Amino acid sequence: MRRLSLIAMAVVALTTGCTMAPKYERPAPPVSASFPGEGVYATQPGAANAGARSANGVAAADIGWRDFFVDARLQRLIDIALANNRDLRVAMLNVQAAQAQYRVARAALLPSLSAQGRQSKQRTPRDLSVLNQTIQNSYTVGLNASWEIDLFGRVQSLKDQALAKYLATAYARKAAEIALVSQVATQYLQVLQADDLLAVTRQTLASASDSHRIVKLQFDTGTASELDVSQAQTVMEGAAANLQAQERSRAQAVNALVLLLGEPMPGDLPGGMPLDGQNLLTDIPAGLPSELLLRRPDIMEAEQNLLAANANIGAARAAFFPSISLTGSFGTLSPTLGGLFNPGSAAWSFAPTITLPIFTGGQNLANLDLANIQKKIEVAQYEKTIQSAFRDVVDGLAARGTFDQQIAALERDTTAQQRRLELSSLRYRQGVDSYLGVLTAQQDLYAVQQTLIAARTQRLASLVTLYQALGGGWIEKTGDEARAVDAS
Known part of the structure; x- marks a missing residue:
């Protein structure tokens, strides 16, 4: 049966001049036809808030990164990274190498x-x-x-395989560039988070130092106990220790950012915006999961690898003739x-x-079996890439639907904790409560302030990740013509 089918394929190749590769059919996406819209996904932010910017229904892939990010310092950092990042440079060189390999395979036809x-x-x-x-x-x-x-299309199949590998490498480079834009932005947010944490810690340390000084004076005059002094010192020393840890974290965050830039941090950077003033686009439409097939370069890379495996089957079949x-x-x-x-x-x-070929010890048959197995592997990889892309988007939508309410609650909690500290201090000075109430209020206020800063950072980082997950970050300005994936 196998011999008859191979003879039939040979007749088809001779009469049509086609390769012996199977007809390619794109696998159906193994995900839902639409993104979730209930529960945490139901409340998606719009541009109705005062000062908020709107995407005006433009897809992420069509929004330039200069329009998504408004911080001039961040824009400059992204520009530097795109020109100097070594990982991106390697990805571009891989594209050139794959192009040369394709030219080698194409030359065999002549x-x-x-x-x-x-x-x-x-x-x-x-x-x-x-x-x-x-x-x-x-x-x-x-x-x-x-x-x-090339009567049986062996060389043509090898050429098609090399072309698909070349395009896969080009899409991998595009994915690397989009990821770099997201990585620089996320790391920049980490630096801003460290700045805010340092400011809160310095404020807490100053307040704790003043409280310790006052309680120490009261102890010296006999109006406060040694326990009060020890409690005040606990808050002060804890804030001092946190200050050093956060100084270290900020330095390391800057080092990670410098690595992404590919050069030392320039000294002529424009002024930047604070963490709560980044004002990223929050209402970018998610569209449909099927649109990810055309937006996500990693999905297109996986499909090109699948096409390469499909062409390799044609070359393996032609080896029998x-x-x-x-x-x-x-x-x-x-x-x-x-x-x-x-x-x-x-x-x-x-x-x-x-x-x-008369007798090859089963080599040709084994090569054909291997080619078919490799195609099945690439099908599974393609489907997994789609599923991963789907998860990236729904994770981003879940974050976008919950962070605003979380941050609003934390802001109210911070205000309440600040008022609590004021009242506890007043009651302590009037002799109504012990210093333990002041100590607890200080610690709780410091904790909620840190939690609020972390939530603000996570919200912005999730918006950046969603922008990347939807295919954004390839063009510089909205309205620009998209570059070819193999453009230098």
């Missing part, structure tokens, strides 16, 4: 032509020589040509160097060759 000049000298035993000429010279100058007639090669040469041949171009010295040869 005849090869080469010029050749040759001298040969041969000695023959005297009793076997003619006219006692034991030394014979031969000079040849001419052109050699060879060409494999004869290969036909034409070789020939034309030039001049003479026993002397001076006679190479004399009349009558022309020489030529023509040698068509047909090679038919």
Whole structure:
């Protein structure tokens, strides 16, 4: 049955000139036809809030990163990273290497032509020589040509495979560039978070130091206990320790940002915006999951790898059939160097060759089985990439639907904790409560302030991730024509 099917494929190849690769059909996306819209996904922010910017229904892939990010300092940092990041540079060089490999495979479809000049000298035993000429010279100058007639599409399939690999590498580079934009923005937010945490910690340390000084004076005058002094010192020393840890975290966050930039932090950066003033676009439409197939470069990369595996099956099938090669040469041949171009010295040869595999120990069959298995692997990888993309988007939508309410609640909690600290301090000064109430209020206020800063950072980072997940970050400005994926 296998032999009959291979013969049938050979007839088709001869009559249509097509390759023997299977007809490609894109696998159906293994995800829901729409994104969730209930529960945490139901409340998505719009641009109704005062000062908020709107995407005006434009898809993420069509929004330039300069329009998504409004912080001039962040825009400059992204610009530097795109020009100097070493990982992105390697990705671009990989595209060039894959393009060269494709040109090599494509060149195999065309005849090869080469010029050749040759001298040969041969000695023959005297009793076997003619006219006692034991030394014979031969000079040849001419052109050699060879060409494999690709009747069964083997070379064409290899060319198609190389093209798909080249495009897959180009899409991988696009994905790397989009990811770099997101990474720089996220790391920049980490630096801003560290700045806000340092400001809160310095404020807490100053307040705790003042409280400790006052309680120490009260202890010296006999109006406060040693326990009050120890409690006040606890808050002060804790804030001092946190200050050093946060100084370290900020330095390391800057180091990570410098690594992404690919060069030292410039000294002429424009002024930046605080964490709560970034004002990112929050109402970018999610669209449909099927649109991710055209937006996400990692999905397109996976599909090109699938196409390459599909083409490889055609090459494996063609290996079962004869290969036909034409070789020939034309030039001049003479026993002397001076006679190479004399009349009558022309020489030529023509040698068509047909090679038919008869017994290869099962190698061709194993290669075909391997090619089919590799295609199944690429199908699974393609489907997994779609599922991962779907999850990235729904995670972003879940975050976008909950962070605003969470931050609003934390802001109210911060205000309440601030008022609580004021009242606790007043009651302590009036002798109504012990210093433990002040201590607890200070610690709770400091904790909720840190939680609020972290939530603000996570909200902005989730918006950046959603922008990336929807395919944003490839173009610089909204309205720009998108570059080709293999553009330098």
